[in-house]
Amino acid sequence: LARELKLEMSSEVYDCIVIGAGIQGSCTAYQLAKNKQKTLLLEQFVLPHSRGSSHGQTRVIRKTYEEDFYVQMMHESYELWAQLEREAGVELYRRTGLLVMGPENGEGFSRLKATMQRHKIPTVFLEKQEFSQHIPNVNLADGNGALIDTFAGVLYADRALRAVQRLFQSCGGGVIKDGEKVIDIRPGTEVTVTTDSGVYRGRSLVITAGPWANTLLTHTGLQLPLKVVKINVCYWKEKIPGTYSVGQSFPCFIEMEPIEGEYDIYGLPSNEYPGLMKVCYHMGSETEPDERDKQTDRGDIDILVRFVTRCLPGLVPVPAVVESCMYTVTPDHNFVLDSHPTYGNIIIGAGFSGHGFKFGPIIGKLLSQLAMGQVPSYDLSPFRIQRFQSHARSSL
Numbered sequence: 001l002a003r004e005l006k007l008e009m010s011s012e013v014y015d016c017i018v019i020g021a022g023i024q025g026s027c028t029a030y031q032l033a034k035n036k037q038k039t040l041l042l043e044q045f046v047l048p049h050s051r052g053s054s055h056g057q058t059r060v061i062r063k064t065y066e067e068d069f070y071v072q073m074m075h076e077s078y079e080l081w082a083q084l085e086r087e088a089g090v091e092l093y094r095r096t097g098l099l100v101m102g103p104e105n106g107e108g109f110s111r112l113k114a115t116m117q118r119h120k121i122p123t124v125f126l127e128k129q130e131f132s133q134h135i136p137n138v139n140l141a142d143g144n145g146a147l148i149d150t151f152a153g154v155l156y157a158d159r160a161l162r163a164v165q166r167l168f169q170s171c172g173g174g175v176i177k178d179g180e181k182v183i184d185i186r187p188g189t190e191v192t193v194t195t196d197s198g199v200y201r202g203r204s205l206v207i208t209a210g211p212w213a214n215t216l217l218t219h220t221g222l223q224l225p226l227k228v229v230k231i232n233v234c235y236w237k238e239k240i241p242g243t244y245s246v247g248q249s250f251p252c253f254i255e256m257e258p259i260e261g262e263y264d265i266y267g268l269p270s271n272e273y274p275g276l277m278k279v280c281y282h283m284g285s286e287t288e289p290d291e292r293d294k295q296t297d298r299g300d301i302d303i304l305v306r307f308v309t310r311c312l313p314g315l316v317p318v319p320a321v322v323e324s325c326m327y328t329v330t331p332d333h334n335f336v337l338d339s340h341p342t343y344g345n346i347i348i349g350a351g352f353s354g355h356g357f358k359f360g361p362i363i364g365k366l367l368s369q370l371a372m373g374q375v376p377s378y379d380l381s382p383f384r385i386q387r388f389q390s391h392a393r394s395s396l
């Protein structure tokens with residue numbers, strides 16, 4: 001292929017090549033460079049871009065998970081975000097708290113409460129009668145309980161991504177080549193990676209390609225059961241500016257299963273666009289990543305309009321701004337963090353299922369450990385490819 005395209009092969013052999021400069025690839029590349037690994041980070045689009053999953057100004061950070069393994073990883077992730085803030089000299093995290101509302105006697109909400117208590121996560125449990133005193137301008141649905149994860153907050157996503165990429169480049173041995181799309185991967189003891197403008201070799205390869213993971217994995221004979229969905233990122237106008245603002249200490253929120261069988265709805269206080277609060281549906285309609293804007297289904301917006309009308313009376317129940325983003329979802333909504341089943345020096349980070357940003361620094365650490373042949377510092381069994389035994393298939 002390289003010869004057909006007359007591409008120049010770089011004489012340099014990198015310790016590691018990372019494909020995809022979203023939050024996961026950028027954090028992985030930074031960890032590798034910090035560990036003195038000569039690392040090349042390849043990105044198909046010119047940076048910064050808004051066509052994957054890591055763009056936008058804000059993301060939720062929280063420990064509020066039902067599963068112990070996520071809570072354990074989040075303990076360290078908070079520390080690593082604080083370390084990144086110090087290294088970059090910029091504010092990346094703002095504490096707001098996270099309000100979780102969910103069916104009081106439902107399994108999910110009960111499991112969440114139990115996990116919070118087991119891990120002694122600072123949590124306020126709100127009784128129905130005191131709810132509106134603590135959280136004005138929100139209607140708690142009948143039968144719902146409420147709790148607040150008091151250390152949760154907002155991550156400044158675009159700023160964080162830029163900071164990590166800058167730190168990576170400032171390490172000796174960290175190189176970013178953006179506007180270079182990977183078009184071929186040849187596995188081997190040295191992996192050969194061909195882009196539309198060059199050929200590179202690495203002793204190991206990390207694939208963190210977000211919604212394009214399966215497109216790239218085709219070159220390695222593997223397909224994962226990933227579904228790519230488009231998310232309509234909706235902002236809603238406050239009837240009285242500031243009602244739900246970060247300045248008024250309004251928290252982030254998640255409403256678990258607002259109506260039985262539906263996915264969660266979540267929101268962040270008004271902040272990036274003054275007077276507009278972000279409220280989104282935690283699922284979308286399937287899309288091809290290169291054809292995201294052709295997916296025009298707005299069924300999720302209908303659900304959100306009903307939710308805003310019922311629960312957030314201080315918002316105009318018509319979205320004022322709708323932006324686009326994508327989730328890459330696994331069947332169990334857990335990530336893929338593993339080595340390739342055939343090629344041990346190809347590492348895969350994929351399927352972050354709409355909740356991976358907050359884990360960026362710890363995922364970077366784990367993927368870099370796998371790439372360096374080290375034992376990962378967490379049990380990665382929930383994230384193994386093997387769990388999809390009946391789904392994962394060879395594409396050869």
Ligand SMILES: Cc1cc2nc3c(=O)[nH]c(=O)nc-3n(C[C@H](O)[C@H](O)[C@H](O)COP(=O)(O)OP(=O)(O)OC[C@H]3O[C@@H](n4cnc5c(N)ncnc54)[C@H](O)[C@@H]3O)c2cc1C
Pocket residue numbers: 019020021022023024025042043044045051052053054055058059060061180181182183208209210211212213216231233280325326327349350352353354355356357358359
């Ligand atoms: C609307 C929305 C809200 C979210 N909210 C939260 C939240 O509140 N909290 C949270 O923790 N998480 C949240 N997430 C999830 C989180 O943002 C994602 O899990 C995370 O950004 C995934 O990062 P990534 O690096 O895997 O993917 P991406 O950011 O998509 O990065 C992959 C990169 O690979 C590049 N690439 C692909 N193919 C090639 C190729 N052939 N050659 C070169 N480069 C290539 C792409 O261009 C892209 O830049 C949200 C996601 C969305 C969409």
Ligand SMILES: O=C(O)[C@@H]1CCCC=N1
Pocket residue numbers: 060061062254264266282354355356
């Ligand atoms: O990951 C998160 O915290 C957010 C909010 C809940 C749904 C998805 N993303």
